[in-house]
Amino acid sequence: MLDIQDLLVQRGDGAQAHRVRLPNLQIGAGEILAITGESGCGKSTLLEAIGLLLAPKELAHFRLGREALDIGRMLAADDQAALTQVRSRDLGFILQSGGLLPFLKVRDNISLPRRLLGMSEHSPHVERAISALRLEGLLDKLPQALSIGERQRVACVRAIAHEPQLLLADEPTAALDPHSAHRLFELLLSLVADLGLSALVVSHDWALVRDFGLKRLGAISHEGETRFEAMD
Template identity: 60%
Template structure:
């Protein structure tokens, strides 16, 4: 589903610069991989680069999907129109901030990605996710009336509502209690397998990562930056 070679991204300049390097990553259809490492090492930066939000400083190969769509040339040419289309269709983002639109109800926030892509608004999988995460009673409320945990659960359903190829989740359980966090993690794993997606999940909760037996993409600090590699 996802294949990367020699991805590097640098934030800041000079002594304040922080370089993130990913030599190799292979992510199969139906696989959920946890991204782990100390705070500030560059986990979110890595996710944003893979999510086509940042232009790499170096890149050898980047393919996505079963047909191995090559994104390398698009990134190197900074073809923003084509990259934006891929982001909206093939990627699902779950950010730490949630990113919900405050003037839309929970129902309309969740439906927005499907509406923008011309997909039918109703989805049995979306309805199932809302049921498992206890969102049914909240569908007509706006984000401002929700708790932090409720907003995060809503943001997850919105991120997967259009059934993207790749889900990128940044600390999805940070605002949740242990029981709710386990339910959300379990739903991520089951839906990724059911929808034949793939997912990268940044998480500080090593107990959950271990409980669900997720493979890990682990950070190693280097002079001036960080290197990520599968944890064997």
């Protein structure tokens, strides 16, 4: 589902530059991988590069999905139309803040990605996710009426509503208490497995990652550069 080799992305220039390097990454359908490391090491930068929000300085190979889309070729050609289509159709994002639109009710926030792609608003797998995350009673509420945990649960459903191939979550439990964080992580893993997605989850909570026995990419930081490598 996801195969990347020799990815390098850089933030800043000159003496302030920080390079983030990913030598190798493969994830299959139904698999979830945690990205861990100290604050400021480049976890979110790596996720943004994989999510096609940052162009890499170097890249040997990048293929995505069941059809093995050649993302590397699109990046090399700077084919923005194709990259935009991949972002909107094949990727799902969960932000730390939830990222819900405040003027839309929960049901409309969830259905928005499908509507933008011309898909039917009704989907059995969305209904299953709403049920699994216990959101039925929140569908007609606006985001400001929800707790932080409820907003994050809605964001999870919205991220998978359009049936993406890869889910990217940036610290989805950062604002939650330990019990809520554990519950959200549990439900997120269940959705990934049930829907056959691949998922990358940035997390500062190493204990949570260990509790669920997730494979992880760990940060190895040196002056000006962080490498992310598979860890036990």
